[in-house]
Amino acid sequence: MFSAKERMKFANPVLAFGGSVRKNSRTMAHVKLHIPGPVEVSEKTFKALCAPMIGHRGQGFKDLVAKIQPQLQTLLTTKQLVYLSTSSAWGVMEGAIRNLVAKKVLNCMCGAFSDKWLDVSKRCGKNAEALQVEWGSPIRAEQIDAKLATGEFDALTLIHNETSTGTMSPLNEIAALKQKYPDVMFIVDAVSSMTALPLKFDELGIDVLLAGTQKAFALPPGLSVFVCSPAALAKAATIKDRGYYFDFVEFQKNAADHMTPSTPAIPHVYALASKLEDFFAEGLEARYARHRQTNQLTRDWAAKHGFTLFPEKGFESITLTCVNNGAKPGGRTVDVAKLQKLVKEQGFLIDGGYGKIKGTTFRISNMGDETAASMQPLYAALDKAMAQL
Ligand SMILES: *Cc1c(COP(=O)(O)O)cnc(C)c1O
DSSP states (O other), X not given: XXXXXXXXXXXXXXXXXXXXOOOOSSSSOSOEEOSSSSOOOOHHHHHHHTSOOOOTTSHHHHHHHHHHHHHHHHHTTOSSOEEEESSOHHHHHHHHHHHHOSSOEEEEESSHHHHHHHHHHHHTTOOEEEEEOOTTSOOOHHXXXXXXTTSOOSEXXXXXXXXXXXXEOOHHHHHHGGGTOTTSEEEEEOTTTBTTBOOOHHHHTOSEEXXXXXXXXXXXXXXXXXXXXXXXHHHHTTOSOOOSTTOHHHHHHHHTTTOOSSOOOHHHHHHHHHHHHHHHHHOHHHHHHHXXXXXXXXXXXXXXXXXXXXXXXXXXXXXXXXXXXXXXXXSOOOOHHHHHHHHHTTTEEOBOOOGGGBTTEEEEEOOSSOOHHHHHHHHHHHHHHHHHO
16 A cells, blocks of 8 residues: 555656656646657646556457547548557658558658658668758658659658758648659658647548657657558558568557557557547647647747747748757857756756757747646746846
């Protein structure tokens, strides 16, 4: 039996796991995450993770999946079954390559995550080619069209919201190309945009849409969701050596029975159910509007301090802001490490830039549960830090 004090600790996972304790505006004392994943996890979600364990082949689990499946389908506007993968996003990203590439894959690259997908394709032994643009630029439909016109490719990978540069590529325009190239598998990573804006899978006509849930879903890391077109499932069935753990055909077969191929992270599925309740209680449109609003507040904060943004104008992400700090001409620059430290001392973690633009950019996330009110203490801390630089 747990003592009252121990139970208190369990109610506060940071205390339970000995995390660093700092008082800020929230009741839970710790450094609040404003990095672009993992993001802040609500106490309601943490509690949902602690539901009693059930068997993954029993009726309890099937009922749980049966409850969330239609919600996931509404979220992604699809009639296809949405799959649950116990892995981070890269599991499904690699899985998509192994399931769908027979001839050659075009990896559309505009930042650290999308660049990495080329490397992953090659490590899977696939024929792969880069469509590389400058970091901070989006991928344009015309560029993809020119490559696909060669007829060399049977698949492409695209990251909708390139988190390392805070840049969003025009997914609708790109997806429209699918009609011109029906035999090319369009594999789209929406890891840091899914749930923050509408992603209508069936209407887009693409073949795979995937996301890890530690970004805009605001769950702890460890679970991914994805959906496949009937064409993708048919193609996967013809591909040899697609393995087992990420075999899309296995996912479909099991999902039809409200199950997963292997033992899933059941606590995460409970937490996802709790999160979906939140999404629909708020309303999806309100959720999307909230992300646009909180993102605008961050852009306003940056402008107020004389910063410019790193992404090309018109293609800025709405779930995070990548601030230009010398990576591109224009705008002011500060000592990012010092800014981070001063903000952390006040209870907030921001990101100091990713890969080759570390220090010459910095990133602030507004994804997940953040509201205009919950973002204010961060801006106040950032203001105070700026005054000390
Ligand atoms: C975070 C992220 C990934 C990688 O996710 P993991 O959870 O580390 O596998 C992939 N793509 C994008 C766009 C991301 O933001």
